[in-house]
Amino acid sequence: MRRKSASIVAVFLILAGMLAGAPARSDEIDLGFPFEVTWTGVPMATGDLYFYQEASDYRIEISGQTIEPFANLVPWSAQIQSSGERVSDTRRPKRYLSDIRSKDLHLRAQIDWTVTGDPIAQVAPKMDPAFLTPVDHDLARQAVDPLSFIAVVYDAIHQSAGTKCDTSTHLWDGERLMKAEVETRGFETLTADRPWSYSGPALTCWVRLQELGGFPKAPPAGYIDEAAMQRVVYLARLNDIWTPVRLEIATPIGRFVGRLKLQ
Helix, strand or coil: CHHHHHHHHHHHHHHHHCCCCCCCCCCEEEEEEEEEEEECCEEEEEEEEEEEEECCEEEEEEEEEECCCHHHHCCEEEEEEEEEEEECCEEEEEEEEEEEEECCCEEEEEEEECCCCCEEEEEECCCCHHHECCCCHHHHHHCECCCHHHHHHHHHHHHCCCCCCCEEEEEECCCCEEEEEEEEEEEEEECCCCCCCCCEEEEEEEEEEEEEECCECCCCCCCCCHHHCEEEEEEEEECCEEEEEEEEEEECCEEEEEEECCC
């Protein structure tokens, strides 16, 4: 169940992670949107995401839950938040909190960064390190939490004046270490497939995640490696802000699509 929970979280986090724009004042952001996630075309989950930044401080929050009929089959909910500061061109997280509940598991994580930048992580339940791939703690120290990835991507888009989303960083959730890369793939025209979804030109960005440490040494049956998932995020300029309007994740068990609700 931990892998299933992580797969759903990935949909929410990447959608949130692309919540980036170029507002009139680059040091101020106050954005919030509801969204829906479908699996093989069937509505599976709903949620809300929020990104706030003022001067050097930022805060990101995301919540979500499965809806009927999935709520009975695979009950799942998540409350995740992150806060930190921007120093020059570097994002420095201060605290990351994650609370994810499913039918058989309750995952909790907290990371606090010391004044020297060292992350102190508490994860429950904690998996036996003997069964996990080793973590490079020097890389983990340089990494940002999954939600602070939002701010990293925001910086990349703002610095290119909304023309590119290329960036890369390392992600650390207290147990797992990954490399995240975002690549610009040009513009496409989207057609609304929901009454409230976006229609029009969109900047296309591919997101790749590579497992580096903290993952099972002997993956169980049905395990899906992060590298096996193809992720594409579409951003559109709404009210002078580049906003993620659609996310597609192709996996061996079907296609997940996240859409912002614009109406």
